[in-house]
Amino acid sequence: MNLFEALEQAYQTAQTALEDAKDAGTLETWYADTLGRKGVITLQVRSVGQLPAEDRPAFGKRVNEIKQALEAAYTAQAQVVKTAELARALEAGAIDVTLPGRPATPGHLHLTTQTLRQIYSIFGRMGFEVYEAPDVELESYNFDLLNIPEYHPARDMWDTFWVQQVRNSPARLLLRTHTSPGQVRAMRERANTGRSAPEPIRVILPGKCYRYEQITARSEHQFYQVEGLAVGKNITMTDLIGTLTQFTSMFYGSGHKMRVRSSYFPFTEPSIEADMSCILCGGKGCRVCKYTGWLEIAGAGMVHPVVLKNGGYDPDEWSGFAFGTGVERPAMLKYSVNDIRYFYGNDLRFLRQF
């Protein structure tokens, strides 16, 4: 018997064996013995070396045809076996066809997105538009233009992740440490409209910020902030405090006290920190407010003249206020979440609760 005949015989045998394979186990064994790595048909390819050169292409072609035919026959037989096994199981009562299927659960917005949208809607009602600025920021916008030169100790407060420099460019890139760089971007856009005078501004700047920090229950190395910026004629600290008070009562409900402390930021002058009475203990003092009775809600202040100038606004003519507030922490307070890491953990048991 020559090799061609042996091949055809192996094909015949495999076909008959396949027809006899009536359960999943036999089928699998058949596959391994026939088309598997060491299967009869697979091994046929090796015998090609024993043939005279002129017969080799024809032999190779035939082996491939047989392989393809057997693969197709296997798939068909597997379907037949599967159907038969299902029918047997049904008859034996092993499958309860009256059992309802698992319902597909529709997804919903992440708690952070829900909180952001509440914030947008509150500020929207006060006339603020949403302005988006980039996460990957130029060093100059994150620091220098905000009155934080390279040597300034305030840079230590915002240690960050640096991004590889653009080739041939002296500009250094980083992941923004706060949403404040958007202030200058918004101002430069509105100051340069090509009209004779810059426009007044009322925007909020939401977005992710990054800090090179230890991750704990209270701080992540990525988190959201919402910045607020208003620039106009005769804007005063009273407008700032009024805006923050209004926001607090709309977000947490009325009846909370607010207080303002003096603070320091290089890009605001004067700078303040706004606190509200602890929503958990009502001001008596508890673990959440570290027994002070107060919770910090925003860093804020009047836009520094240098920053106004950097944005293209003449500080003798214009004034403005700015504030920056978190998103996860307010959400934690409002919904009693005790660990910020849940926001980024992707654990459905957490996410489904909101």
Ligand code: PHE
């Ligand atoms: N950017 C400051 C921070 O991240 C917050 C801030 C914003 C302070 C705007 C003043 C004005 O801490």
